[in-house]
Amino acid sequence: MAEISRYPFRVEPQEVDFTLRATLSSLGGAVLNTAGVDAYGKGFGVDVLNADNHSWVLSRMALEIDLRPMQYTDYTIGTWISDYGRVLSTRNFTLTDAAGHEFGRAVTQWAMIDLTTRSAVDLSWVGREHQEAVVPVPPPTDKPRKIRAVTPTQHAEHRVVYSDIDFNRHVNTMRYIEMMLDMLPVEMLTREAPVRLDIHFLKECRFGQTLSIGCELHEHAALFEVSGDGQSVAVRAGIEWQEA
Amino acid sequence: MAEISRYPFRVEPQEVDFTLRATLSSLGGAVLNTAGVDAYGKGFGVDVLNADNHSWVLSRMALEIDLRPMQYTDYTIGTWISDYGRVLSTRNFTLTDAAGHEFGRAVTQWAMIDLTTRSAVDLSWVGREHQEAVVPVPPPTDKPRKIRAVTPTQHAEHRVVYSDIDFNRHVNTMRYIEMMLDMLPVEMLTREAPVRLDIHFLKECRFGQTLSIGCELHEHAALFEVSGDGQSVAVRAGIEWQEA
Numbered sequence: 080m081a082e083i084s085r086y087p088f089r090v091e092p093q094e095v096d097f098t099l100r101a102t103l104s105s106l107g108g109a110v111l112n113t114a115g116v117d118a119y120g121k122g123f124g125v126d127v128l129n130a131d132n133h134s135w136v137l138s139r140m141a142l143e144i145d146l147r148p149m150q151y152t153d154y155t156i157g158t159w160i161s162d163y164g165r166v167l168s169t170r171n172f173t174l175t176d177a178a179g180h181e182f183g184r185a186v187t188q189w190a191m192i193d194l195t196t197r198s199a200v201d202l203s204w205v206g207r208e209h210q211e212a213v214v215p216v217p218p219p220t221d222k223p224r225k226i227r228a229v230t231p232t233q234h235a236e237h238r239v240v241y242s243d244i245d246f247n248r249h250v251n252t253m254r255y256i257e258m259m260l261d262m263l264p265v266e267m268l269t270r271e272a273p274v275r276l277d278i279h280f281l282k283e284c285r286f287g288q289t290l291s292i293g294c295e296l297h298e299h300a301a302l303f304e305v306s307g308d309g310q311s312v313a314v315r316a317g318i319e320w321q322e323a
Numbered sequence: 324m325a326e327i328s329r330y331p332f333r334v335e336p337q338e339v340d341f342t343l344r345a346t347l348s349s350l351g352g353a354v355l356n357t358a359g360v361d362a363y364g365k366g367f368g369v370d371v372l373n374a375d376n377h378s379w380v381l382s383r384m385a386l387e388i389d390l391r392p393m394q395y396t397d398y399t400i401g402t403w404i405s406d407y408g409r410v411l412s413t414r415n416f417t418l419t420d421a422a423g424h425e426f427g428r429a430v431t432q433w434a435m436i437d438l439t440t441r442s443a444v445d446l447s448w449v450g451r452e453h454q455e456a457v458v459p460v461p462p463p464t465d466k467p468r469k470i471r472a473v474t475p476t477q478h479a480e481h482r483v484v485y486s487d488i489d490f491n492r493h494v495n496t497m498r499y500i501e502m503m504l505d506m507l508p509v510e511m512l513t514r515e516a517p518v519r520l521d522i523h524f525l526k527e528c529r530f531g532q533t534l535s536i537g538c539e540l541h542e543h544a545a546l547f548e549v550s551g552d553g554q555s556v557a558v559r560a561g562i563e564w565q566e567a
Contacts, residue, residue, distance in 0.1 A: 091356050091359075091360070092355075092356060092359035092360070092363075092369070092490065093352055093355065093356050093359075093489070093495070093497070095489075095490050096485070096488065096489075096490070097488065097489075097490055097491070097492045099490055102486070104486060108337055111336075111337065112335050112336060112337050115335070115336035115337075116335070116336070119336075119395065125336070126394075126395075150370075150490070151363065151370075240505035241340070241504060241505050241507075241509055241512055242346070242348060242501040242504065242505050244340065244341065245337070245339075245340075245341075246336065246339050246340070246341055246343055246394070247341070248341045251337070253337070257486040260485060260486065261484035261485050261486050263485075265485055265530070268485055286509070
């Protein structure tokens, strides 16, 4: 039976903000990177899927960080798939420091798309073919929450450029998160309190589109929605810092 | 006598564009990261300097990439300091693939600043105290070229946000490079030809400023200049792809 796979990381100088702690987006980036590397190593990465004109697409993510580690801190990301449904597979993560203390965790849900139609395909076959990759350990926290209604109090616009897009030619997940967080007061972002981020992708945004980002700001939380070229909502997200 | 230090890297999924090759900015980021890690490991990193109210600041960089490596390619960055002047120290880099073939190189020049006055300090003492860190191997290519005059044919604006800034609270080098490259046609960025980038920092741009980026576009080259809040030029850069 499969076990949780563990990958070593270190907080690099380019990943910290002026508090010298890792940014949320760099930690989220490390989590998503681990997903790619683990799938690649186990034979169901994007490289293999592309040969069949398929790709993995992130549908939802929940990321919890209790304490942002300082520059040069060594840490480990553990990852495992806990289940394959017909439409979504669930991949989990824990972030632990050198002493084995868990300081963060994530739950992600992935769909498989057909690269021609860009729509989701039934992934039961992956569950059958890669049953041995499933680890019977439940997700380390609540699955990603759906954010249903956002009443923006602030707006920003962003034209999608080359450095925003990923191998799939759509906007990189961490860039969405950066765009959203960049609308918040810096004091909120650098406050040292446990934080949870939920993000939910409804459709893709692509190179050349102009994105509208709406933000509903609260004292220790914010909700966001992003749409491309005036179309319906493409991404919704929520972030919440624990009150002192 | 010191030797060239070598650090292992791999092109991670989040570092590639839709051609599945590492972006120039991710390779430049790896180079700068290596500078930080190497200085840290040798006892003259930003952590030690900060205790004396000093910091390293990148003054100029030349980066040459002959071939952008594909996703998951293992490579090595070698780095060494070839000299300390009174104002600038020169740190060099080579990028080599698993077979030992050099596919890129960089020459960087660093000043040391006083964090209160933000002005350069004499770094002869570093040269004396860390003489053993100097490796008598010349830079692997021409030192960074000064770009003197730019006649912009295109303009862009960018307000400096949280995700743009680094541990020094000023705009991250790779973000400048992304802002510039994002003004170029995608076909130019994804063309497979050797490329050289020169960048030259004249002053710092900081959180909350609005940057104007001017671009003088040629067929296989471009020149850039960036200024903050309508002040004098803060950064100049040039990029040139080799003609087929």
